[in-house]
Amino acid sequence: MSFxxxxxxxxxxxxxxxxxxxxxxxxxxxxKDTIQIEREYVKNKLSHINKYKSKQEKRYTLPExxxxxxxxxxxxxxxxxxxxxxxxRMALLEKFNTDIIEPLKVILNKEExxxxxxxxxxxxxxxxxxxxxxxxxxxxxxxxxxxxxxxMEKSLNKSGELTELVEKDKGNGTNNLTxxxxxxxxxxSNNSQTMLPSSLPSSLPTNLMSALPTGNQLYVDDNLFPDxxxxxxxxxxxxKKKIKKGKKILNPLMKxxxxxxxxxxxxxxxxxxxxxxxxxxxxxxxxxxxxxNEKLYKNFKDICIRQIEYEKxxxxxxxxxxxxxxxxxxxxxxxxxxxxxxxxxxxxxxxPEIIPFIPTTHWEDKEELVIDGPTSIVLKNMIQKGRExxxxxxxxxxxxxxxxxxxxxxxDSFNKNSNVPNSEIDVIRNKxxxxxxxxxxxxxxxxxxxxxxxxxxxxxxxEPKPERQHLFKPxxxxxxxxxxxxxxxxxxxAYICKLCTFSCxxxxxxxxxxxxxxxxxxxxxxxxxxxxxSEIITYNIKYFYIID
Ligand SMILES: [Zn+2]
Ligand SMILES: [Zn+2]
Numbered sequence: 001m002s003f004x005x006x007x008x009x010x011x012x013x014x015x016x017x018x019x020x021x022x023x024x025x026x027x028x029x030x031x032k033d034t035i036q037i038e039r040e041y042v043k044n045k046l047s048h049i050n051k052y053k054s055k056q057e058k059r060y061t062l063p064e065x066x067x068x069x070x071x072x073x074x075x076x077x078x079x080x081x082x083x084x085x086x087x088x089r090m091a092l093l094e095k096f097n098t099d100i101i102e103p104l105k106v107i108l109n110k111e112e113x114x115x116x117x118x119x120x121x122x123x124x125x126x127x128x129x130x131x132x133x134x135x136x137x138x139x140x141x142x143x144x145x146x147x148x149x150x151x152m153e154k155s156l157n158k159s160g161e162l163t164e165l166v167e168k169d170k171g172n173g174t175n176n177l178t179x180x181x182x183x184x185x186x187x188x189s190n191n192s193q194t195m196l197p198s199s200l201p202s203s204l205p206t207n208l209m210s211a212l213p214t215g216n217q218l219y220v221d222d223n224l225f226p227d228x229x230x231x232x233x234x235x236x237x238x239x240k241k242k243i244k245k246g247k248k249i250l251n252p253l254m255k256x257x258x259x260x261x262x263x264x265x266x267x268x269x270x271x272x273x274x275x276x277x278x279x280x281x282x283x284x285x286x287x288x289x290x291x292x293n294e295k296l297y298k299n300f301k302d303i304c305i306r307q308i309e310y311e312k313x314x315x316x317x318x319x320x321x322x323x324x325x326x327x328x329x330x331x332x333x334x335x336x337x338x339x340x341x342x343x344x345x346x347x348x349x350x351x352p353e354i355i356p357f358i359p360t361t362h363w364e365d366k367e368e369l370v371i372d373g374p375t376s377i378v379l380k381n382m383i384q385k386g387r388e389x390x391x392x393x394x395x396x397x398x399x400x401x402x403x404x405x406x407x408x409x410x411x412d413s414f415n416k417n418s419n420v421p422n423s424e425i426d427v428i429r430n431k432x433x434x435x436x437x438x439x440x441x442x443x444x445x446x447x448x449x450x451x452x453x454x455x456x457x458x459x460x461x462x463e464p465k466p467e468r469q470h471l472f473k474p475x476x477x478x479x480x481x482x483x484x485x486x487x488x489x490x491x492x493x494a495y496i497c498k499l500c501t502f503s504c505x506x507x508x509x510x511x512x513x514x515x516x517x518x519x520x521x522x523x524x525x526x527x528x529x530x531x532x533x534s535e536i537i538t539y540n541i542k543y544f545y546i547i548d
Contacts, residue, residue, distance in 0.1 A: 003290035004283030010122055013289050014115075020293055021111055024300050028104040031307075035093050035101075042086045042093075049083050077328045081321045092314050100307050107299040114292045118285050125281040132270035139263035146256055369459050374511060376460060381510045383456045384469075386449040393446045400439050407432035469514040470497040477503070481523055485512050 007013050056079075357367040369379070410428050414420045472495040480491040485508040495509045496502070499518045 002283075002287050003293075004287040007286055008278070008282070010119075010282075010286070010289075013286055014119070017111075017115055017289060017293050017296075020296055021108060021115075024104060024108055024296065027300075028101060028108070031096060031104075032101060035096055038089065038093055042089050046083065046086050049079050049086070053079055077325050081325055084321060085318060088314055088317050092310055095310055096307065099310075100303055103303055104300070107296055107303075111292060111296045115289065118288045118292065121288075122282070122285040125277050125285070129270070129273050129277045132266065132273045136263070136266045136270045139259065139266050143256075143259050143263055146252075146259060149252075369455070371459050377513050378510050379456045379460055380463070381512075381514060383453055383460065384514060385510075386453045386456075390446060390449045390453070393442050393449070397439060397442050397446065400435055400442065404432060404435045404439065407435065466515045468499065468516045468518050470502055470512065470516040471499050472496065472509055473498055474506075475503075483508055 003013055359365045363370075369375075371379070407428055411425070411432060414425045414428060475494055475496045477491055477494045480489055481503060482488065483490040483494075483504050484502050485504040488505075490503060490505060493506055495504055495506060497516060499520075500516050501520050501523060502512070502516070503523065504512055
């Protein structure tokens, strides 16, 4: 099956060809726009790469660093490769322009040209068929006219023998004519409905119309259709005069017969041309158009394949470049990286000096504790409290340390097991770090206690623990009373011994000797007037202000 055998109407073929060309044209435009967009993109990308390249160059001034550490891999390898990739892409876009867009233009122009040529061929054949049909119609028309003149002659020569002959012959002629016209009629009616050649040119697409010659006479040689009475066409009135005179009596009959013969011949020719047009010329042109269409598609396909080959080549280049980056990344040793960094950036360092003791006029010029009655009580209390605190802190540190060890074990097992997600490892690591932070803070307090105990122990002998010592608890005093240590008014926040109800200010607690007699005494609340109360309030506000 081909266009020649499958189609009888050039319009469907032309719309097929136009669709194909339109598609190729659209693809060409699409690719052109794509190239434009990608060019802009690559340009932007290149300037972006350069921006970060110069940033990197500013960051590392030591040449040793710019070729060794991991940070640099991104810039020299990754960024450098990115730059090369951009250049590759740019080169590909140029290739697209010369090897894809231009050839597409060429095949489109060629297709258009060949399409036009074949369309002209088709319409030339079409014109010949139409001209032959016109000729045929013209001859039939002339016979009709002659018939009328014969009738006129008959009425003029009532007793002429020849008129009978003419009448007889004419009768036969008309009979033949009616037979012939009925023979033509089905062909005509059939064609007028489907594909009468004469109806084609006016309904063709306008672009093809322009390719057509304006007149049939240019393509149809009139000699192909001889017509002997063409020259006598305008002299029928002269004939009548001649007939009237009885001269050249044989001429009309001969003319009639010739007319009939020429008419039949032109009919045969018209039908033969018509057959040839439908059976040979049209299939030939249609097949030509088919091969033009197929050639366009084949060329287009080849160009598309070329385009994909280019893309594949580019991908291969890209993957090679990626491999290169990967090799560089794998060559990086993180701990060595750190070593290089330390070597390049470490500077000479001196431990900060010990904070010196600054003597005043009140103290002797010695960095020693002052020991007397009241201070020794305070120091003894401090040592006592310090030991208690140290004991509690040690307990806390021990439990936190064992907790920390547990988390460290979990962390180790997680690190060994590659199936554990990073997020889970991070959770455990964060918990472990929080515990370590607690231990560090507890150790700071421990150190404070240890230093205090150690320092005080240098001056005060280690005394045995008293039999009973005050058990101070913080309490809020609502009814003002007197501090058992300093004998001043006591109100608000205070310490009270649970065993002997000894009450004192918070500031006084450390100065109270440890021994407790364990005997509870009844406390008297102070009877105070308004002015005393305001005095107490003022004192307390002042005191808490200092504390804060
Ligand atoms: Zn007590
Ligand atoms: Zn007090």
